[in-house]
Every structure is written in structure tokens, then in C-alpha cells.
Amino acid sequence: MKTLLPSTFLQRVLLADALTSILVAALQLALTRSLANLLGLSQELLFETGAFLAGYALLLAWLARGKPVPALLLWILVIGNVGWALGCALVAAMEGPNVLGLAYLAVQALTVLVFAGLELAGIRSSVQAGGGHTPTAALR
Template sequence: MSLFASPRFLSRVMWADAASCAATGALQLGAAQPLAELTGLPAPLLTGTGIFLLAYALAAAWMARRQPAPRTLIGLVALGNLGWALGCAVLIFASDLALSAWGVAWVAAQAAVVLALADLQWAGLRATREAARQTRQAVA
């Protein structure tokens, strides 16, 4: 059994997703104005996405606690992470915001983290699907 097929792998990835979103959301809510001044991102955008990230962190934590892992929901989360990364790219390259170097770094870091999480989520989903298929074949 590969590391990715471990029953705990998807749960751990979802806990990491929940933790990163909770930390980022709390920081954006608690320090929206200083972050806005540092990054060039609008404070309302930081506040709005901060609220979203905290709500998302609760949902990701809920998924992390489920056994077996809710595969369909985790697949949607992986797609959502890809969408978040795309949104980050649009914000950096196609918006009219005057982002500072810190702003580009803040947004790019979020894109990198969610891309890594999406990749881990997909790897876990593929491996657990294959492990379940092999188990069904062994029983039959």
C-alpha cells in the first residue's frame, strides 16, 4: 500500500488544508488594514476572503474527521483549490490592483499552497480508489 492509499492520508491533507485556511483567514480578518497597506490588496477583499477561509476551514475540518473520507466532497475541494489558484493568478496578472512586492508574494504563496494541497488531494483520491478496487477484486 502506498503512502497515498493510507486511510489517514486524505484526512491529514484535509487537516492541513483546514489549518492553512484558518491561519490565513484569521490573519486577514485580524489585520485587514495593515495587510492592505503592506500588500496593496483592498481591505474589503482581505476581509471577505478571510471570512470565506474561516468558513471553509470548518468544512475542511469536518471532512477530515469523517471516516471513510467523503471522496466526492474532497474531489470538489481539490477543484476549488485549483480555482483559488487560478483566481490568485488573475489577481496578480490581470487585475488593475497596484500590488506591492509583498502583495504579489502573499497572493502567490496562497496559490502555491492550494496547488500543492490540490495535488495531494488528487493523489490521495486516486490511490484510495485503486486500493478500494483491488479490495473488491480480492473479495470477488
């Protein structure tokens, strides 16, 4: 299994993603009922995604510590962020949130797409553990 030593850029992106995720998690977990009423989204959705984001933030913080990590795990993060954006679109279509709810979902979708792009750039700027700066090898 290929491992990467995250570049400083990737570490910072992972930490920014972790901070964003924990803030959204805290908001959704602390204000589940109020947000559900304000956004027109279900309490279950907000609570469960908030709980997921709390764990996700811990994973991101762990990955950002500067130790070699499996390249596959970093790719899963990129794909997962794109999947989260698609999930936001699906929730918008299926749950029928109000205008504020649509804006909330759109901001989340845009944010995770930006993080996906930044994490991809970070993967490319990282080095393969035990080797030199070979970003193209990390992409295979």
C-alpha cells in the same frame, strides 16, 4: 452517489489544509487594514476571503474526521484549490498589488496547488465506502 472513506493520508492532508486556511483567515480577519496597506490589496478582498477561508477550514476539518464523504465533494475541493490559484493570478493582474502583495498571492497560489495535488493523491489512496480498495472507481 459514491462515497469514499478517506485514507489516513487524505485525512492528514485535509487537516493540514484546514490548519493553513484557518491561519490565513485569522491573519486576514484580524489585520485586514494593516495587510491591505502592506500588500497593496483591498480591505474588502482580504476580509471576504478571510471569512470564506474560516468556513472552508471548518468544512475541511469535518471532512477529515474519518467518516465516509461524497466523492464529488472531495473533487470539488481539488478543483476549488486550482480555482483559488487562478483567482490569485487574476487578483494580481486586476488589483495591481505591490511586490509584497504579489509574493503573498504567489505563496497562496503555490500552496493551494500543492494541496490540490496532495488531495488528489489522497482521493486515489482512499477506499470506496462499502467496498474494497478501488481508487479507480473513486475517480469516476
